[in-house]
Amino acid sequence: MALLPSWQDKTFGGKKLGGKIRAALWLESEVGEGNIFTKAQLRQAFPDDAQIDRRVRDLRDHGWRIDTSRDDLALKQEEQRYVTKGAEVWIPGQAKTAKHKNSLTDAQRRKVWQDDNFLCRTCGVGVGESYDDGGIELSKLNIARREVLMPDGSTEFQYVTECKRCGTRAGEHKADLAELLGTIETLAPLERKALAAWMEADRRTLGPLEKLWGVYRTLPADSRAAVKQAVTDEDS
Ligand SMILES: [Zn+2]
Structure with missing residues (x-):
């Protein structure tokens, strides 16, 4: 050292x-x-x-x-x-060396925003939207450099859309693509299908499990017990 x-x-x-x-x-x-x-x-x-x-x-x-x-x-x-x-x-x-924020051209910035659907990838706020905290502040989108650990062990810097608020709060994020891909390998087919649907919609949609849960939790106790029994029986 x-x-x-x-x-x-x-x-x-x-x-x-x-x-x-x-x-x-x-x-x-x-x-x-x-x-x-x-x-x-x-x-x-x-x-x-x-x-x-x-x-x-x-x-x-x-x-x-x-x-x-x-x-x-x-x-x-x-x-x-x-x-x-x-x-x-x-x-x-x-x-x-750290201040790369302004090294992108306007066209490059627009491309990053477009690829990210004009959403802050950290908190999900859209461009010019208010935050869910009831305040009057409207979001302003920036671009952050994200350090990504690649599957081959190398490190790459990739650009990502981030709102001004997240940019000042979050410090430096790192993404570990290798670990993420490894976790995806372990998903059950149903989980993988649900994840693919969220990715397609670019938001978390309700899948069959969430819909079932939504109905189940409103049921009276006897009916809940019957549904629970059916699920457990299926299991064994
Ligand atoms: Zn944000």
């Missing part, structure tokens, strides 16, 4: 280390991936940097995933979780 500069150093190799880089180093060496830290700990480590919260947030632009209590219900309000490391911003040049 290459030697990391220390988060306590203010310079490295003759260069000044900025707050964002030192915050990244602190997360790496003091917190560690998967672990929780608090704002108080962060401020204690960087008493001179009044903007240190913001420096940590800025790391998200470089692929660092840092969840707050809004992203992860297990966290208390003052806690954050350092989920995964992003670009190694302490390496000269790395700090600039």
